[in-house]
Structure formats: structure tokens, C-alpha cells
Amino acid sequence: MKYMRVSSPNDKLEAFFKHHSDLHKIHVHCFRHTHASLLFESGATLKDVQTRLGDSDIKTAMDIYMHIAK
Secondary structure (H helix, E strand, O other): OOOOOOOHHHHHHHHHHHHOOOOOOOOHHHHHHHHHHHHHHOOOOHHHHHHHHOOOOHHHHHHHHHHHHO
16 A cells, blocks of 8 residues: 655645645645534534544644634
8 A cells, every 4th residue: 555645735735826826825734624614614513523523632622623613
């Protein structure tokens, strides 16, 4: 099995944005925050978001994403 480097998705996005400089540049981690935001917006609980994003501790999810839920 061939594994992808952790930075590969961001490298691909960098290459994309070189050709689309008119777009706002984002990184892969931003998709995680967007996903959390959309989950909260659709009525998901903090526990749902924690489970979906794979955070091992609900405190981690709370510290990072509670500002979205407000």
C-alpha cells in the first residue's frame, strides 16, 4: 500500500491556487472547521460532532468548536 504524505493535500491546494489567484486561499484543515460548522448548523450536538470528527475527548471538540456552536 502506498501512503500519502500528510502535507500532500495542502500541496495540491497550493498548486491549484497558483492557477486561481482570484480565489481565497484555504488549507485542508479549514474543511474540518467548515464540516463542524455545517454539522452544528444542521442541529448536530457537540457529542455528534466529536464522534464525526474523531476527537478522542469531548473537551477537545468543545475547546476548538464551541465558538461555532454559539
